[in-house]
Amino acid sequence: MLNVGIVGGTGYTGVELIRLLSMHPQASIATITSRTEEGMSVSEIFPSLRGRLDLTFVKPSIDILGQCDVVFFATPHGVAMQQAQDLVDTGVRVIDLAADFRMKDLTHWEKWYGIDHQARQLLEEAVYGLPEINREKIKEARIVGNPGCYATAIELGFAPLLSSGLVDSSSLIADAKSGVSGAGRKEDLGIIYSEVGDNFKAYGLRGHRHHPEIVEILRGIAGTDIGLRFTPHLLPINRGILATLYANLSVPAAHEVRSSFEAFFENEPFVDILPEGQFPDTRSVRGSNFCKIGMQVSEDASSVLVVSVLDNLVKGASGQAIQNMNIMFGLDETMGLNGLGLVP
Amino acid sequence: MLNVGIVGGTGYTGVELIRLLSMHPQASIATITSRTEEGMSVSEIFPSLRGRLDLTFVKPSIDILGQCDVVFFATPHGVAMQQAQDLVDTGVRVIDLAADFRMKDLTHWEKWYGIDHQARQLLEEAVYGLPEINREKIKEARIVGNPGCYATAIELGFAPLLSSGLVDSSSLIADAKSGVSGAGRKEDLGIIYSEVGDNFKAYGLRGHRHHPEIVEILRGIAGTDIGLRFTPHLLPINRGILATLYANLSVPAAHEVRSSFEAFFENEPFVDILPEGQFPDTRSVRGSNFCKIGMQVSEDASSVLVVSVLDNLVKGASGQAIQNMNIMFGLDETMGLNGLGLVP
Amino acid sequence: MLNVGIVGGTGYTGVELIRLLSMHPQASIATITSRTEEGMSVSEIFPSLRGRLDLTFVKPSIDILGQCDVVFFATPHGVAMQQAQDLVDTGVRVIDLAADFRMKDLTHWEKWYGIDHQARQLLEEAVYGLPEINREKIKEARIVGNPGCYATAIELGFAPLLSSGLVDSSSLIADAKSGVSGAGRKEDLGIIYSEVGDNFKAYGLRGHRHHPEIVEILRGIAGTDIGLRFTPHLLPINRGILATLYANLSVPAAHEVRSSFEAFFENEPFVDILPEGQFPDTRSVRGSNFCKIGMQVSEDASSVLVVSVLDNLVKGASGQAIQNMNIMFGLDETMGLNGLGLVP
């Protein structure tokens, strides 16, 4: 049984970690920390947890967290980089759900996140926690940077095409739409119901923090430079990301598109390639760890359209983090993650 | 042409005043004030106003506001009571959309709003701006306290029954449901989309500020004490209040129930009594100044059910305020308020 | 391992049965029938099931269903009553999620459902599947009538008060609000998104089919006649019922109210009584089998308010059906039903 610590349990990725871990047969939550809510029962903030969990927020400390096998950081960016090194040094394996350990390019990172990185050495050894491309490295990783939600959807949707060289890597467009929970649980005028409900908009058009993360990973997959236009939009739904992806085919190879996906994700337990003519909706993965993908080549075989969906709090955050934990500790990769999408 | 001033134009009642006044043939917005947004174009916050209005927020001052015929306070409670006396003294007529001038009972008011009232003299002469019961007084009023949104829906739904003595005034229940815009435009964790969307709850069960307001008005109508249980709920919709009202009939007078409503609201331009067997939904009044009411007596004629709906930002706030303005200045009461509900 | 049959798998209670059973360690879906979709893959209608289930709809027949240990009818009312007797005769235990076996009062049933009952003998032995009041009978039942969603929420909310004689049983009011999935998966103008979204209304005010069901059960609990006003409303949410219940206290026994709930539901695995001052929202039970209840006595101790929530597709339908199955077959009552509410 793994002893799990969670740093920062008052946000949506935190409560989702708790929900998912409560169904995991080989993991037990040893401690949940929160500076602001120390002493409060976790289920007072999230009554959905009542009746199954009896946990109280404690102040974070190396003494307590150091006794865990694995610690998840469900905090805003900038927190994990301050505490991860100490934990790793004591032998605790760390999975950061924020952005501190996702990118290798420090210049880009510091530009987008507006702070200096304080764990540069650890960053070097950190592994990007996308099992579908990094499974072997994740097994041995002491520190995993869990991918962003947009990033996961877009990277999985483009990976087979870039890996196989089927598309012009300079022509990528990701028109992505996210539910509001992706913005976190925070007091922010822009995400109150009356601003978002029965409404729809694009945002972040001057640049979004996931853009350099995605480019860095796709460049690695393609082995060449990437030209990516990325337009995030805000959906009036709680959970779910749907990314509509466009790329020009570099050769008129309509038939190879589908087979590139089937080959790339063969045996992947959480990527589901839909049959020809079918495209996924966000609810089909609500609460589940699946990424579902549909695709279509244009009639003239000049371009390809890919639709990729996931639950931003599961495969886009906490579910993927647990998937990484399973890999790191040699457990069945799907353990605790077998829940199906909640429909409707 | 009336010169209109608006104090506090950055909230939802403010932008709704502007929207409605832009269609009013006899009113012109002379000035909009905001301490926090001084110098900013109003349409930068509310792009829906672009192309029809060219207004910039100014700092509130008696010099500017004193030149208006009428000033609306679309501010939180506690603001109008500090500035209204000066305006009234210079001959400006004032309509407060917040709670400062709604209740005569200072003890209750100060208990519920947690501050001392700073305009007690003005409060004495203030008129409660519910035209259906106070039209004559509103005509002459220098200062009007515009009713709360829940209060308007519930008072109009109970008024005929209490006025006619048909119901036991100690048995009233108001099970009321409101859209989120009733909570205002503010940073508040409880009203972010992810907390409210695809969700429903009761709230304010230890007491809601509209309760004493409603009781005070209903007591005046009934001429006797009132026993009212009031349960507000939060709906995942933008606009709209639906109040489901229950009362025990004091006499088995099923037929008189409907006629009491028809008589009470005869010639009322904004109260619509639906035919037998029909009940209103919130969208039927979306964006309009109507209050629509349906009712049904129980089979055994022991009790009555009333369903009352309105748009909390129109008949529940800014529309009613303009209706009051029309009355105060001898204009056609419906002027500028003829828009029909936006369906769907 | 139980062999489970599902009759009618194309609706929301059907797909929810499948989702929940896929996590049940001691049950295996042997067959899913649908007359209209024979031969189609279940996951073609519900892609959320892809990757974990490989089932195809078959035509219903006694040959196939007769080999199951238990058969769920996730059909409209009127279907189970035609097929249940044959199944029971072959030793299959039957759980009907529709209304055919809920009520003993045939006159009421035939009036409300508009058809003649065709399994009167079986109806006599049928057990109403509300474990919190009928657990012992359910253990031995050959045929269970699974309660309605509104009925479950309202009955659990009133049961302790009526059982203990604390309230005037003639004064009950249930102001209930349901998500749209309660109306089923069918082509109906009244439930298309554009009629329901950003909207709210009461409906069924001339009478709702769950009313006589609730009255029959509550009468049994109270041991006396029941006066119940029941007002259903339609919420723009997918899942969830919230019932706001009112009753007059028969004695001014404020303290005994809470203890009556705690005693009545002591050791109940799926009823969660919230602490004083807390009230549940629908999302706290989204996807879970819990019914959560909060309550408050009025200041003058004359009346009590109860708020009861559940997921209409889980504790209000498919989850409760599986809970009944667990009881009938001597399994741990919570088996396969440990999922926590999906928040947000």
Add this chain to the structure above:
Amino acid sequence: MLNVGIVGGTGYTGVELIRLLSMHPQASIATITSRTEEGMSVSEIFPSLRGRLDLTFVKPSIDILGQCDVVFFATPHGVAMQQAQDLVDTGVRVIDLAADFRMKDLTHWEKWYGIDHQARQLLEEAVYGLPEINREKIKEARIVGNPGCYATAIELGFAPLLSSGLVDSSSLIADAKSGVSGAGRKEDLGIIYSEVGDNFKAYGLRGHRHHPEIVEILRGIAGTDIGLRFTPHLLPINRGILATLYANLSVPAAHEVRSSFEAFFENEPFVDILPEGQFPDTRSVRGSNFCKIGMQVSEDASSVLVVSVLDNLVKGASGQAIQNMNIMFGLDETMGLNGLGLVP
């Protein structure tokens, strides 16, 4: 005062025509026809109209409609083409809100709509009712084909770029998202709340009827062939279309992009070009006749992003139809269309 007839008033474009015309000072609804609802009061279906309108559906007939100045067809496609010729022959001017008179290319039309066109002669003289490109022709038109909702948003967003030759006309992508009311008021499993609410998906990926309409119009503007990928998505909102448009710049002319829009739409009363860095949301045009457009050139000046929004029932249907009526009869083009967007 214009006498207006409406054929088919039971759908959303019908009720929206009525709502808008009720505020039009120079138009009066003379008759509303419906075969299915003959004799029923219009406000029984749409209670939002109560109190301002007293109209009853009549059976459509040339006798009645022939006395109107203008007749709107708010019917499904295939109806107007059967009745328009007779009306035009009697001197009535006709505006069809469906698709019968939008396209000149009969082959494409008959392929996509699956029926033979029965008014080919009239089609030849029909004018596509997009005032921003066809104003002069609309003035004299006897028959106007009112543009589709997607088509209006996308055509207005691409028109300046194509007209000025700034973009590669073979590289167009329209990633468009529509509220559910665009699908009409009909019994259809795919648009019930439980299928659409808290959900998001792409649809129509094998081809959408608006695609050939858009291509035909854009080809006319560009004077050359068009390559357009068009991906419609279904938003869980009532009203609103947001089209995210992508195109490659044919020359690195970043500064000319904005000026091309400002020039193209100079003096247009209903197209609002937002300032640099601002992008519209759907609610900013809810209930109004505006199309609002924001744009951005990529950093390397290789491509342009345009965001175009409108209310599918107003500028995308009934509002644009009235705008066309105003033009046809020499009225102020904005008459009756001055309502601002309903926010929130």
